[in-house]
Amino acid sequence: MQISAVNFVLGAVSIKQVPNDGIPQIAFLGRSNAGKSSLLNAIFKKEIVKISKQPGKTREINFFLVNSPDNSYYFVDLPGVGYAKVSKSMRDEMANRIKNYVEKAHDLKGIVYLLDIRHGGHQIDFETITGIKSAGIPVLLVASKADKLNQSEFIAAKKRLKENFCLPEEPLAVSSKTKKGLPELWKEIDALLNGAENA
Ligand SMILES: Nc1nc2c(ncn2[C@@H]2O[C@H](COP(=O)(O)OP(=O)(O)OP(=O)(O)O)[C@@H](O)[C@H]2O)c(=O)[nH]1
């Protein structure tokens, strides 16, 4: 997909602020520090999304309006799930914000769920993915930070994720640093936008 323009539209803190204008939305979710914001910058080919070495950086539901020559979409950067180093009330508030969004956003077509390729999946990942699926939203599981592993570790990690998450095939692995897997990710996002079921 060709992008002609990307603009930050708003950071929503409640479902009332979520755009409800019929433009399809694709959201990016995963544990804090999984690389959601970096991946969006890599897709957009510009540093429009704030990232930081400090996990828990993204707190709002951030909407980016993406224009391609034929269409418009929102790409949505969600707060990280399960970040331990914020207060329990803040963690609960963010979990509720995500849950409300996933359950109530009319135009949400699918969620790209990022997992750091070096981790096999945590309890919070399994729980969150189950929650999204029970809300009827398709989930595309994607392994992030592929550049962090050597070839044999990479092969083993993808196999492990397939087994742990009972996937029909090995997950797509991407790197925001080297741009590995980004063309394939576009194809998968296109399928979500066109209503294909995943994972
Ligand atoms: N080597 C490498 N580092 C990455 C990659 N993607 C992200 N990072 C680094 O991982 C850290 C976290 O990245 P973010 O994109 O902020 O992660 P996030 O999932 O948005 O984090 P929260 O906003 O806290 O939920 C940053 O230091 C990034 O530079 C990648 O593909 N390769």
Ligand SMILES: [Mg+2]
């Ligand atoms: Mg972020």
